[in-house]
Amino acid sequence: xxxxxxxxxxxxxxxxxxxxxxxxxxxxxxxxxxxxxxxxxxxxxxxxxxxxxxxxxxxxxxxxxxxxxxxxxxxxxxxxxxxxxxxxxxxxxxxxxxxxxxxxxxxxxxxxxxxxxxxxxxxxxxxxxxxxxxxxxxxxxxxxxxxxxxxxxxxxxxxxxxxxxxxxxxxxxxxxxxxxxxxxxxxxxxxxxxxxxxxxxxxxxxxxxxxxxxxxxxxxxxxxxxxxxxxxxxxxxxxxxxxxxxxxxxxxxxxxxxxxxxxxxxxxxxxxxxxxxxxxxxxxxxxxxxxxxxxxxxxxxxxxxxxxxxxxxxxxxxxxxxxxxxxxxxxxxxxxxxxxxxxxxxxxxxxxxxxxxxxxxxxxxxxxxxxxxxxxxxxxxxxxxxxxxxxxxxxxxxxxxxxxxxxxxxxxxxxxxxxxxxxxxxxxxxxxxxxxxxxxxxxxxxxxxxxxxxxxxxxxxxxx
Amino acid sequence: xxxxxxxxxxxxxxxxxxxxxxxxxxxxxxxxxxxxxxxxxxxxxxxxxxxxxxxxxxxxxxxxxxxxxxxxxxxxxxxxxxxxxxxxxxxxxxxxxxxxxxxxxxxxxxxxxxxxxxxxxxxxxxxxxxxxxxxxxxxxxxxxxxxxxxxxxxxxxxxxxxxxxxxxxxxxxxxxxxxx
Numbered sequence: 001x002x003x004x005x006x007x008x009x010x011x012x013x014x015x016x017x018x019x020x021x022x023x024x025x026x027x028x029x030x031x032x033x034x035x036x037x038x039x040x041x042x043x044x045x046x047x048x049x050x051x052x053x054x055x056x057x058x059x060x061x062x063x064x065x066x067x068x069x070x071x072x073x074x075x076x077x078x079x080x081x082x083x084x085x086x087x088x089x090x091x092x093x094x095x096x097x098x099x100x101x102x103x104x105x106x107x108x109x110x111x112x113x114x115x116x117x118x119x120x121x122x123x124x125x126x127x128x129x130x131x132x133x134x135x136x137x138x139x140x141x142x143x144x145x146x147x148x149x150x151x152x153x154x155x156x157x158x159x160x161x162x163x164x165x166x167x168x169x170x171x172x173x174x175x176x177x178x179x180x181x182x183x184x185x186x187x188x189x190x191x192x193x194x195x196x197x198x199x200x201x202x203x204x205x206x207x208x209x210x211x212x213x214x215x216x217x218x219x220x221x222x223x224x225x226x227x228x229x230x231x232x233x234x235x236x237x238x239x240x241x242x243x244x245x246x247x248x249x250x251x252x253x254x255x256x257x258x259x260x261x262x263x264x265x266x267x268x269x270x271x272x273x274x275x276x277x278x279x280x281x282x283x284x285x286x287x288x289x290x291x292x293x294x295x296x297x298x299x300x301x302x303x304x305x306x307x308x309x310x311x312x313x314x315x316x317x318x319x320x321x322x323x324x325x326x327x328x329x330x331x332x333x334x335x336x337x338x339x340x341x342x343x344x345x346x347x348x349x350x351x352x353x354x355x356x357x358x359x360x361x362x363x364x365x366x367x368x369x370x371x372x373x374x375x376x377x378x379x380x381x382x383x384x385x386x387x388x389x390x391x392x393x394x395x396x397x398x399x400x401x402x403x404x405x406x407x408x409x410x411x412x413x414x415x416x417x418x419x420x421x422x423x424x425x426x427x428x429x430x431x432x433x434x435x436x437x438x439x440x441x442x443x444x445x446x447x448x449x450x451x452x453x454x455x456x457x458x459x460x461x462x463x464x
Numbered sequence: 465x466x467x468x469x470x471x472x473x474x475x476x477x478x479x480x481x482x483x484x485x486x487x488x489x490x491x492x493x494x495x496x497x498x499x500x501x502x503x504x505x506x507x508x509x510x511x512x513x514x515x516x517x518x519x520x521x522x523x524x525x526x527x528x529x530x531x532x533x534x535x536x537x538x539x540x541x542x543x544x545x546x547x548x549x550x551x552x553x554x555x556x557x558x559x560x561x562x563x564x565x566x567x568x569x570x571x572x573x574x575x576x577x578x579x580x581x582x583x584x585x586x587x588x589x590x591x592x593x594x595x596x597x598x599x600x601x602x603x604x605x606x607x608x609x610x611x612x613x614x615x616x617x618x619x620x621x622x623x624x625x626x627x628x629x630x631x632x633x634x635x636x637x638x639x640x641x642x643x644x
Contacts, residue, residue, distance in 0.1 A: 026609035152544055160549035163541040169566040177569040181575045187581055199603035215592030218606050222588045224512040228522040240573045241560035247566055288501035450506040
């Protein structure tokens with residue numbers, strides 16, 4: 001009997017950790033998050049981080065300026081590898097974005113209150129990742145000023161996009177995803193803008209937040225409709241996020257290249273996206289909670305739960321790798337079999353094994369509670385995952401295209417410095433946007449944190 | 465009292481806890497007032513029920529938005545593929561609707577989401593640059609830690625003195641008249 005009780009207690013331990021540190025009330029939650037924006041002087045670390053991001057952003061500006069002057073010939077792409085860094089980076093970034101939507105939408109629908117303190121910056125991360133992702137198809141056109149040709153519109157050329165092409169589906173999917181992510185994020189910010197408007201002491205922030213708050217006054221009638229709209233947006237975002245990465249995977253799967261033409265691609269890509277995204281959330285959350293002393297809001301329980309999600313989705317991805325290897329053998333198709341042996345032992349074999357190291361071996365320590373409860377260990381694992389998911393796309397895109405059917409048409413892809421600068425540059429863009437967001441907007445949803453404060457839930461008697 | 469009604473938006477009471485707030489809303493409704501509203505720093509569950517709000521129309525609006533979006537996507541893909549730019553690829557049918565499903569799905573979600581956000585703002589009358597409730601001293605805390613109930617002058621039962629004494633009976637921190 002006693003041992004059974006102990007068992008029950010042991011099982012409950014991870015769930016009994018609070019999602020909000022003790023001793024908080026409405027005022028302290030509001031001040032703890034909102035005043036970072038309004039008052040607190042920003043630590044030196046902010047300037048360092050922003051500075052690094054801004055320098056890398058300038059690298060990006062140089063790389064794309066030269067690209068626009070010279071054309072895509074400055075990149076390493078050529079036949080047979082016509083898609084390389086641009087699509088790798090596109091898929092990598094858009095995948096990172098998906099965890100933000102998952103956290104804010106699916107966890108909201110599942111009533112997981114631990115999402116509250118991480119959903120805002122996860123949504124911001126989504127938005128900025130989609131910005132970085134969206135740049136790649138546009139600059140890959142080589143003539144970005146004509147990128148609007150991607151959309152269907154009655155032009156004087158009487159040309160229309162082909163609705164049977166996954167590349168056109170991709171335009172619809174990514175454009176919708178960017179729009180809905182922006183709306184979701186902005187709607188979540190409206191009540192917090194009102195808080196900042198009411199708390200701002202100087203006139204400029206008061207005016208700016210006043211405009212952004214749209215006249216929000218916390219009316220019960222408004223909250224009623226607001227919550228319904230927010231919940232519906234979450235419900236809409238959930239299938240959307242699945243559809244977006246499925247469509248991205250169809251860019252590959254609908255073609256006939258061995259290594260791309262596989263039905264496992266949509267679910268395997270979606271799992272990979274969530275996995276990569278959680279790694280990026282951890283990459284941002286761990287320094288953030290130290291730098292801004294927000295351990296009460298982003299607690300050890302959050303890190304533990306995110307570690308679990310990362311492990312679970314990582315195992316889905318590993319299942320995808322195993323399926324690819326199995327199917328290439330089971331298909332008894334020469335080209336499929338060759339694709340897999342070439343992927344493992346060919347000229348880019350190093351990338352495959354590095355990917356297995358990052359996405360399979362490096363996540364196994366997450367089975368241990370001690371690893372999931374150590375911020376440093378989680379940060380290191382997350383870094384492996386960030387790298388591993390980039391390598392995954394590199395392996396899929398580059399090794400498949402290098403050696404497809406006819407040996408006379410094979411080739412090897414080497415990136416140029418412009419490829420690398422463009423990629424590193426988008427990391428700069430992302431970092432710059434994240435630091436600006438931390439400086440100028442509340443990184444945690446204040447009004448949702450208030451609902452976690454003791455006393456926010458009605459007492460039983462008052463309900464009836 | 466008529467003069468007061470014209471320059472007054474209503475009478476507002478300030479509460480400290482969600483419990484008092486919801487109880488006040490319920491009692492206000494029970495007392496027969498119809499034009500009143502609560503103001504709180506976060507959604508308080510139970511407040512809508514206490515106020516007796518009817519089911520809001522957001523869900524229906526989003527459903528209609530989604531249906532319109534889906535039909536628009538279908539119409540666009542069909543028009544482009546069949547009428548505007550028919551491409552004969554080995555005699556395959558022009559009206560290849562299964563290939564249109566992904567973009568149709570996306571336009572459905574897009575229209576539904578736009579309806580959810582802009583529809584919600586529209587029926588809430590936002591954006592709104594000015595509202596009388598902001599005239600109440602201390603109302604700024606409605607976005608931090610205070611809860612307010614305002615009975616409006618538009619209420620047929622409204623009469624400043626009686627409303628003030630009614631609200632004072634609910635145990636508020638303070639009661640004040642809201643200038644229009």
